[in-house]
Amino acid sequence: MAIRTFGTNAVDWEERIDLDRLRRERLARLKAQLDASEFGALLTFDFANIRYLTSTHIGTWAMDKLIRFAVLPRGGEPVIWDFGSAARHHQLYNPWLDGAERARAGISTLRGAFHPDAGIAADVAGKVAAVLREHGLADQPIGVDIVEMPVLAALQAEGLTVLDGQQVFLEARRIKTRDEISLLAQACAMVDAAYEELYEFLRPGVRENECVGLVSKVLYDLGSEYVEGVNAISGERCAPHPHVYSDRLIRPGDPAFFDILHSHMGYRTCYYRCFAVGSASRGMRDAYIRCREYMDQAIALVKPGTTTADIVSLWPRAEEFGFPDEMAAFALQYGHGVGLSIWEKPVFSRLVSLDHPEVLEEGMVFALETYWPAGDGYSAARIEEEVVVTADGCEVITKFPAEKLLIAGRRYWTVDGPLPSEREAQSHLNTKNGASR
Numbered sequence: 001m002a003i004r005t006f007g008t009n010a011v012d013w014e015e016r017i018d019l020d021r022l023r024r025e026r027l028a029r030l031k032a033q034l035d036a037s038e039f040g041a042l043l044t045f046d047f048a049n050i051r052y053l054t055s056t057h058i059g060t061w062a063m064d065k066l067i068r069f070a071v072l073p074r075g076g077e078p079v080i081w082d083f084g085s086a087a088r089h090h091q092l093y094n095p096w097l098d099g100a101e102r103a104r105a106g107i108s109t110l111r112g113a114f115h116p117d118a119g120i121a122a123d124v125a126g127k128v129a130a131v132l133r134e135h136g137l138a139d140q141p142i143g144v145d146i147v148e149m150p151v152l153a154a155l156q157a158e159g160l161t162v163l164d165g166q167q168v169f170l171e172a173r174r175i176k177t178r179d180e181i182s183l184l185a186q187a188c189a190m191v192d193a194a195y196e197e198l199y200e201f202l203r204p205g206v207r208e209n210e211c212v213g214l215v216s217k218v219l220y221d222l223g224s225e226y227v228e229g230v231n232a233i234s235g236e237r238c239a240p241h242p243h244v245y246s247d248r249l250i251r252p253g254d255p256a257f258f259d260i261l262h263s264h265m266g267y268r269t270c271y272y273r274c275f276a277v278g279s280a281s282r283g284m285r286d287a288y289i290r291c292r293e294y295m296d297q298a299i300a301l302v303k304p305g306t307t308t309a310d311i312v313s314l315w316p317r318a319e320e321f322g323f324p325d326e327m328a329a330f331a332l333q334y335g336h337g338v339g340l341s342i343w344e345k346p347v348f349s350r351l352v353s354l355d356h357p358e359v360l361e362e363g364m365v366f367a368l369e370t371y372w373p374a375g376d377g378y379s380a381a382r383i384e385e386e387v388v389v390t391a392d393g394c395e396v397i398t399k400f401p402a403e404k405l406l407i408a409g410r411r412y413w414t415v416d417g418p419l420p421s422e423r424e425a426q427s428h429l430n431t432k433n434g435a436s437r
Contacts, residue, residue: 003388003395005186008223008264017265022179023055023096027078030172034074040140041073041132042165043155045108048340049145049169051266053078056094056103058086060226060263066148067108071128073135081106081127109148116150125154132160143168174337174345175363180267181388184338184365185397187264188386191271194218194260195400202277202408204252208232208245215260224262228342231259234277236378241332241371252278253423255374256408257382261342268342270367271398272384275408279423283374284381288405291372291381294333298368302360302387302394308348309357311335311368317350321373326351332371337364338386364389365397381405 006016030053034042044050047063050070062068062083070080079102082090090103097103106127107120114120132138142155143165155162176184194215201214212230219227232245234256250256257274274291276284297314318329326349335348346358346366365388373380383402387394412419 003185003397004182005189006182008186017179017182019179022177022183025177025179026052026055026172029175029177030072030169033168033172034072034143037143037165037168038141039074039143039163039165039168040137041071041135041142042168043069043071043128043142043144043147044165044169045069045147045151046145046166046169048173048266050080052169052173052340054080054094055096056080056082056086056090057266058083064111066111066146069106069108069124069128071131073131073137074140076131076135077102079104079131081124083107109150111148112150121148121150121154122157124151125158125160128155129158129160145169170345173339175361176339176365176388177363180339181363181365183265183267184269184386185388187262187267187269188271188397188399190219190222190224190264191260191262191269191398192400193222195258195273198258199275199406199408202250202256202275203410204250204254204277206250207247208234208250209247211258212245215258219260219262224264225266226263228261228263228268229259230261231257231272233257233382238380238382239373239378241380241382250277252409253281254278255280255284255379255381257380259382259384266340268338268340269386269398270336270338270342270369270384271386272369272382273400273402273406274382275406276421278407278409278412279419279421280405280407281374281376281379281424282422283376284379285405285422287372287374287379288381288383291370291383292403294370294372295368295383295385298335298370299385299387299394299396302389303392304360304362304389306360307357308335308346308353308360311348312350312353315350315370321371331369333369335366335368337366339365342367360389362389362391 045066054070068082072078081104087105091099109120141161141163145166197218211232215230216227234250235254238255254277259272298311315333318326323329337344367386369384371382385396386398407421
């Protein structure tokens with residue numbers, strides 16, 4: 001499999017991402033999954049599913065509003081109801097939707113902000129039911145991904161049988177097309193660049209939130225559609241992992257790890273890297289080595305036919321790194337599909353994968369994440385790699401160096417030469433553990 005990355009612009013002198021092919025192949029995959037299901041139609045309110053189905057996007061501000069919806073009838077073409085003038089925009093600029101025929105104005109309940117007596121939920125249900133009746137599908141179950149309770153009640157009042165359709169969408173999205181893979185690799189290339197800037201910026205005295213701002217600027221300057229989040233975790237905040245950045249000042253000898261999540265033309269990254277600032281303790285070095293070993297063992301096993309259970313069997317049980325059970329340690333030793341959202345199929349976790357294994361297939365793209373706390377009680381290592389499953393193995397598409405623990409920040413010099421990059425923090429020298437080093 002040739003995984004290619006390109007510039008972010010289209011050119012006449014080179015074939016790059018074929019967006020028409022991307023639209024056709026995504027819709028074809030979803031239609032095939034619908035045909036193989038029990039449903040007469042699929043109804044989506046989820047932005048990632050709407051984009052996969054209709055190739056429309058109105059900005060990230062609306063992602064949590066549940067205001068847009070689209071339906072795919074069996075044997076038919078998708079219809080989308082969109083927010084106000086966005087529908088008119090689609091009619092003008094989205095020819096694959098056949099103008100006003102399949103790009104229509106409509107709105108859901110604004111997560112309950114509309115007055116319940118305004119009849120908005122009933123209007124949504126009526127629009128959907130009308131399309132199903134046009135195709136002779138009103139007596140067949142409809143699969144829905146996510147739905148608000150008033151809309152669910154209104155769909156049932158229309159006489160529709162509503163069932164869980166999320167699995168159909170996720171099955172279609174499980175295997176990526178060649179253009180999806182290129183977009184995912186390009187998204188990772190943009191994060192490579194962000195980590196290069198971050199590595200040069202990291203030093204004692206900067207704050208976690210400043211790191212978030214720097215990364216966000218680099219990505220937006222490179223053309224990122226949306227910086228979904230930047231985890232910036234340092235010092236004693238590393239164990240346990242809080243999954244959110246703060247305004248903490250980074251100090252000499254601190255561990256610091258980051259997760260960069262952004263969207264390039266809809267396609268996400270989930271991409272951790274770990275550093276020590278100025279120097280690393282022996283415990284932090286050892287934690288990183290162990291974290292890396294778990295990662296390398298997992299990557300070495302990735303190929304078609306391997307299962308998620310095979311991968312998670314290589315990883316430590318929760319009790320081995322200080323947690324009472326797999327629920328409490330969830331997402332520390334973890335893997336997940338990456339695509340139009342950061343968590344897709346397949347999922348790798350001891351919580352579910354040993355009892356419900358999934359088989360890896362060529363064309364899957366997923367992230368693998370490992371974590372290991374140091375013996376000092378607060379340092380920890382965190383690494384993540386994104387891989388594409390190829391015909392006979394996999395290819396890593398997260399390229400910023402992570403084979404060994406990187407030391408960021410200024411190199412200090414003493415009267416005897418450079419300050420060692422491995423050293424215990426001064427505050428620990430009078431402890432029993434520090435004195436023994």
